[in-house]
Amino acid sequence: MMHQLAENTTAQGRRSTSNSLSHLWYVLRTNPITLLAFVLFALIILSAVFGPALVPYDPLQTNAAIALQAPSSEHWFGTDSVGRDVFSRVIVATRLDLAISIAAVALSFVIGSTLGGIAGYWGGWLDSVLNRLMDTIMAFPLFVLAMGIVAALGNTIENIIYATAIINIPFYARLVRAEVNIRREAGFVRAAKLAGNSDIRVLVMHIFPNALPPMMVQVSLNLGWAILNAAGLSFIGLGVRPPTPEWGIMVAEGANFIVSGEWWLAVFPGLWLMIAVFTFNLLGDGLRDLVDPRKRT
Amino acid sequence: MLTIDDLAVSFQTRRGKVNAVRQLSLTLAKGETLGIVGESGSGKSVTSYALMRILDAGGQITQGKLIYSGMDLRHVSENDMRNIRGREISMIFQNPRAALNPIRKVGHQIEDVLRQHLQASRQNAKQKAIEALQAVKIQNAEERYHAYPFELSGGMCQRVIIAIAIACNPQILIADEPTTGLDITTQKVVMELIRDLIIERSMSAILITHDLGLASQYCDRILVMKDGEVVEEGRPQTLFTQPQHPYTQKLVMATPHAETDIRGLLPPEQRSRQPVHTVSDKPLLEIVHLSKTYAGKSGPVHAVKDVSWCIREGQSVGLVGESGCGKSTTAEMLVRLLDPSEGKILYRGDDIAAVPARHFAEHPHRRQIQMVFQDATDSLNPRHTARDALAEPLRQLAGLRGRTLQERMEKLAAMVGLPVNLLDRFPHQLSGGQKARVGIARAIALEPDLLILDEPTAALDVSIQAVVLNLLVDLRAALGMSYLFVSHDLQVIKLLCDYVVVMKDGAVVEAGPTRSLMANPQHAYTRTLLAAAPVLDYA
Numbered sequence: 111m112m113h114q115l116a117e118n119t120t121a122q123g124r125r126s127t128s129n130s131l132s133h134l135w136y137v138l139r140t141n142p143i144t145l146l147a148f149v150l151f152a153l154i155i156l157s158a159v160f161g162p163a164l165v166p167y168d169p170l171q172t173n174a175a176i177a178l179q180a181p182s183s184e185h186w187f188g189t190d191s192v193g194r195d196v197f198s199r200v201i202v203a204t205r206l207d208l209a210i211s212i213a214a215v216a217l218s219f220v221i222g223s224t225l226g227g228i229a230g231y232w233g234g235w236l237d238s239v240l241n242r243l244m245d246t247i248m249a250f251p252l253f254v255l256a257m258g259i260v261a262a263l264g265n266t267i268e269n270i271i272y273a274t275a276i277i278n279i280p281f282y283a284r285l286v287r288a289e290v291n292i293r294r295e296a297g298f299v300r301a302a303k304l305a306g307n308s309d310i311r312v313l314v315m316h317i318f319p320n321a322l323p324p325m326m327v328q329v330s331l332n333l334g335w336a337i338l339n340a341a342g343l344s345f346i347g348l349g350v351r352p353p354t355p356e357w358g359i360m361v362a363e364g365a366n367f368i369v370s371g372e373w374w375l376a377v378f379p380g381l382w383l384m385i386a387v388f389t390f391n392l393l394g395d396g397l398r399d400l401v402d403p404r405k406r407t
Numbered sequence: 408m409l410t411i412d413d414l415a416v417s418f419q420t421r422r423g424k425v426n427a428v429r430q431l432s433l434t435l436a437k438g439e440t441l442g443i444v445g446e447s448g449s450g451k452s453v454t455s456y457a458l459m460r461i462l463d464a465g466g467q468i469t470q471g472k473l474i475y476s477g478m479d480l481r482h483v484s485e486n487d488m489r490n491i492r493g494r495e496i497s498m499i500f501q502n503p504r505a506a507l508n509p510i511r512k513v514g515h516q517i518e519d520v521l522r523q524h525l526q527a528s529r530q531n532a533k534q535k536a537i538e539a540l541q542a543v544k545i546q547n548a549e550e551r552y553h554a555y556p557f558e559l560s561g562g563m564c565q566r567v568i569i570a571i572a573i574a575c576n577p578q579i580l581i582a583d584e585p586t587t588g589l590d591i592t593t594q595k596v597v598m599e600l601i602r603d604l605i606i607e608r609s610m611s612a613i614l615i616t617h618d619l620g621l622a623s624q625y626c627d628r629i630l631v632m633k634d635g636e637v638v639e640e641g642r643p644q645t646l647f648t649q650p651q652h653p654y655t656q657k658l659v660m661a662t663p664h665a666e667t668d669i670r671g672l673l674p675p676e677q678r679s680r681q682p683v684h685t686v687s688d689k690p691l692l693e694i695v696h697l698s699k700t701y702a703g704k705s706g707p708v709h710a711v712k713d714v715s716w717c718i719r720e721g722q723s724v725g726l727v728g729e730s731g732c733g734k735s736t737t738a739e740m741l742v743r744l745l746d747p748s749e750g751k752i753l754y755r756g757d758d759i760a761a762v763p764a765r766h767f768a769e770h771p772h773r774r775q776i777q778m779v780f781q782d783a784t785d786s787l788n789p790r791h792t793a794r795d796a797l798a799e800p801l802r803q804l805a806g807l808r809g810r811t812l813q814e815r816m817e818k819l820a821a822m823v824g825l826p827v828n829l830l831d832r833f834p835h836q837l838s839g840g841q842k843a844r845v846g847i848a849r850a851i852a853l854e855p856d857l858l859i860l861d862e863p864t865a866a867l868d869v870s871i872q873a874v875v876l877n878l879l880v881d882l883r884a885a886l887g888m889s890y891l892f893v894s895h896d897l898q899v900i901k902l903l904c905d906y907v908v909v910m911k912d913g914a915v916v917e918a919g920p921t922r923s924l925m926a927n928p929q930h931a932y933t934r935t936l937l938a939a940a941p942v943l944d945y946a
Contacts, residue, residue, distance in 0.1 A: 136421075297786030300744055301796075301849065304778055306768050306803035319790045404789060404835050 144396030222282025230290030442626030514552030
């Protein structure tokens with residue numbers, strides 16, 4: 111078998127395929143918006159992890175003497191009606207809001223992918239039943255459904271997470287169903303069966319990873335929605351309870367003071383909420399490019 | 408008519424500038440059909456895109472003149488260019504189904520072109536569109552006017568595309584691989600239609616193809632391109648009987664024709680002695696009254712109707728037929744991915760059709776019957792490296808792990824001639840030939856008794872096809888495998904197989920030893936197939 115080296119193997123032969131770091135750098139370099147999103151995302155993660163240790167004041171410490179002070183060099187975002195430092199509260203709240211949204215998205219990712227994968231791979235009556243179930247969930251106004259779930263189950267952080275997860279499941283289930291369905295008959299799936307893979311292994315190890323790039327976009331958008339959702343629930347008094355620092359409650363509390371001119375109480379937590387949602391929305395495309403090996407040419 | 412002088416086209420990519428076409432010059436006389444042949448990546452399509460100024464984003468004409476009736480098309484405004492496209496120069500694309508809008512009636516799509524170029528008014532557009540359909544010999548043109556692309560066969564869609572292309576009586580027709588993906592009998596009909604139209608309307612034409620046989624039959628003059636440059640030019644007879652450039656010689660040699668053997672496809676210095684494979688009398692796989700019926704909207708669809716034949720140990724059987732004849736369905740049933748409706752598949756006397764396809768993964772015979780898929784790209788998981796792909800059967804079916812697994816994979820890579828450093832690449836980082844090798848290596852990983860090959864070379868360039876076919880011959884002798892080689896190409900089957908089965912509409916119409924069947928076909932359909940294949944004529 112000496113005649114087989116006909117094709118050229120030189121050009122990109124030495125280039126390793128697993129240099130993820132250089133790929134990350136390439137994605138960031140060619141796309142400044144993704145770069146911005148990654149920088150903001152890093153800041154959000156940093157303040158979630160180290161925020162409580164770094165902030166200048168205890169976010170729960172009240173001091174009536176300095177109530178309702180405007181932003182100053184002492185208190186960057188001012189102080190609230192009982193004299194707590196708004197900046198410290200906004201930063202400390204990051205951890206809770208992020209934790210709620212990540213937990214909720216992780217839950218809906220896992221459940222939605224499982225249901226969608228089953229529906230897309232096996233089809234038939236299972237598919238019809240699951241589809242109708244998802245339609246039923248989506249038939250409700252989602253925020254109202256989440257309100258109902260939290261109101262019925264009780265006012266705790268876990269229940270906010272469950273409620274947020276449930277209303278997001280259909281998005282994952284449908285996406286995975288579609289992605290699995292188009293690959294069900296692909297050559298590599300049949301090849302995997304010939305290699306002795308059972309149906310479940312084919313689905314989990316071969317088809318599902320191919321659905322990841324669009325899923326990443328969904329995850330990232332969803333993180334933003336989940337934060338909004340959690341904040342929204344707290345805003346209307348369901349979910350996180352005062353005095354815990356949380357963006358939604360802070361906006362709700364601050365809203366009373368806007369008329370009397372103390373704008374900083376609501377604006378800064380609102381601004382942080384907006385930045386977080388904005389970051390996750392921008393992050394999606396960049397994440398998709400990162401998890402797609404075809405972009406690593 | 409048309410002169411291209413010193414054309415250069417480059418593309419901006421992540422790795423910098425790539426020159427797709429360099430120093431290309433050609434002239435096209437009135438009424439002439441010029442062929443551009445070359446393998447994938449030779450720049451033949453890019454040349455035509457440059458001429459039409461429809462290069463992809465990142466593509467740029469960096470040099471040269473494109474002179475059509477006194478104008479340099481490179482400097483014509485986009486507005487004027489729109490008028491030239493379709494009316495003066497028009498194009499037939501490779502994939503007719505993709506080139507038609509799936510949700511518009513084909514008649515309306517023809518009207519669009521006519522109205523765009525003011526060749527028809529609102530009142531007579533329909534009439535003219537029907538005339539255009541009649542011009543491409545579509546039966547019942549009035550009815551077909553209302554058809555949607557999905558209601559038409561591939562050949563019909565290509566006729567509609569041709570109708571659109573010639574609706575405004577262009578001066579130049581560019582056909583970019585117009586028959587790729589069509590059956591050979593359809594290919595013949597479509598090519599003859601194009602040729603007749605060219606003569607009838609005294610158009611000039613450029614036929615872009617990878618198929619030397621096709622080019623030699625329908626072109627007056629041929630350019631051979633390689634890596635963006637023209638390496639040779641001439642009349643088909645002289646070009647193909649006395650090719651001057653080594654590349655042309657290699658191409659001509661690699662194209663299967665009547666008087667070659669399988670080693671003859673390779674350049675002389677690579678021709679080692681062809682190994683002998685021994686065929687025993689013992690049956691390996693007996694196919695007994697096998698049928699597959701699907702429930703269709705209007706009654707049952709009989710995809711495969713009561714087929715029976717036998718594959719002996721060491722024998723290579725060719726399964727020939729056109730699309731929709733049931734050959735792929737049969738292959739899928741034999742490889743146990745699909746359950747037959749009726750019939751038996753006896754593997755060494757053991758009825759494996761009795762085991763449902765979804766449980767066959769655990770069956771001890773699983774490793775003995777393997778398959779090489781038609782489209783190597785599609786058959787490799789885009790998220791798995793070549794190494795992952797090879798490891799699958801070895802891990803799952805043989806339980807190999809760690810060092811034994813790695814050694815076995817490297818040995819396999821060596822057997823199929825795949826450099827070991829390519830094992831860590833993803834499919835999109837491999838060339839077509841390399842992907843085909845990965846697919847073959849995966850299929851032979853467990854040294855199966857029977858290898859089913861579903862058009863393994865259909866997507867490959869001829870020179871790579873030549874290498875892959877020879878590799879298959881070597882592997883067959885080395886591992887003592889039997890082959891079931893599914894193909895539409897009788898010339899290829901003839902080189903590789905001992906026995907041929909011809910299928911049409913789900914049934915076997917003829918079967919017999921390759922030599923006698925090819926020399927003396929009994930069934931009319933076999934004769935049609937043989938006659939339709941464009942053969943590179945040496946004499």
